[in-house]
Amino acid sequence: EVQLVESGxxxxxxxxxxxxxxxxxxxxxxxxxxxxxxxxxxKGLEWVSYISSSSSTIYYADSVxxxxxxxxxxxxxxxxxxxxxxxVEDTAVYYCAxxxxxxxxxxxxxWGKGTTVTVSS
Amino acid sequence: DIQMTQSPSSLSASVGDRVTxxxxxxxxxxxxxxxxxxKAGKAPKLLxxxxxxxxxxxxxxxxGSGSGTDFTLTISSLQPEDFATYYCQQSxxxxxxxxxxxxxxx
Numbered sequence: 437e438v439q440l441v442e443s444g445x446x447x448x449x450x451x452x453x454x455x456x457x458x459x460x461x462x463x464x465x466x467x468x469x470x471x472x473x474x475x476x477x478x479k480g481l482e483w484v485s486y487i488s489s490s491s492s493t494i495y496y497a498d499s500v501x502x503x504x505x506x507x508x509x510x511x512x513x514x515x516x517x518x519x520x521x522x523x524v525e526d527t528a529v530y531y532c533a534x535x536x537x538x539x540x541x542x543x544x545x546x547w548g549k550g551t552t553v554t555v556s557s
Numbered sequence: 558d559i560q561m562t563q564s565p566s567s568l569s570a571s572v573g574d575r576v577t578x579x580x581x582x583x584x585x586x587x588x589x590x591x592x593x594x595x596k597a598g599k600a601p602k603l604l605x606x607x608x609x610x611x612x613x614x615x616x617x618x619x620x621g622s623g624s625g626t627d628f629t630l631t632i633s634s635l636q637p638e639d640f641a642t643y644y645c646q647q648s649x650x651x652x653x654x655x656x657x658x659x660x661x662x663x
Binding site: 471473480481482483486495498531535536538539541542543544545547548549550 | 589601644646648651653
């Protein structure tokens with residue numbers, strides 16, 4: 437079964453740091469680009485970051501650029517999001533997602549259940 | 558960055574109704590447009606990719622169309638399980654989502 441399981445969420449004070457992990461199973465992790473998406477309470481989906489299969493291409497949303505860092509370890513089938521200088525507005529459920537590439541188009545076809553990050557004093 | 562704008566933001570409809578949701582991109586994205594459905598407390602689910610390709614297992618009452626900057630998601634005959642929030646997403650240049658359309662029961 438194809439599965440993504442996030443971990444590492446929790447309560448952190450403003451200005452603090454947190455590292456999210458995503459464990460992938462049931463597919464060849466090293467063949468897929470991966471994405472982090474977040475959803476603040478009662479709000480819509482916000483794309484956070486993208487990393488290609490070989491880590492050669494990385495993108496960030498402007499809202500997290502310079503504070504968040506995406507990485508992956510293909511040997512461990514794992515995706516990471518290092519979040520520094522956290523702000524109250526970073527409070528959200530963070531989803532790990534697989535970016536499928538098929539017939540020249542990209543789309544997210546597998547999502548984790550999400551991990552909750554709360555930034556509060 | 559490419560901005561995605563959905564309309565309407567919310568919509569009330571009845572079982573059996575035909576419903577259309579619109580998504581507009583701030584620049585041309587060719588057919589690099591996907592649609593997702595999200596129910597409360599759950600991860601999103603892919604419905605349509607490449608603007609008009611129905612994802613495997615998704616009922617045929619869902620359809621997508623459009624190209625360039627203007628796209629639509631149509632549900633031909635609403636079923637009780639279709640009441641949810643719908644998002645468009647572009648994959649032409651990095652990634653971005655529309656703000657969502659909440660479909661509610663009238």
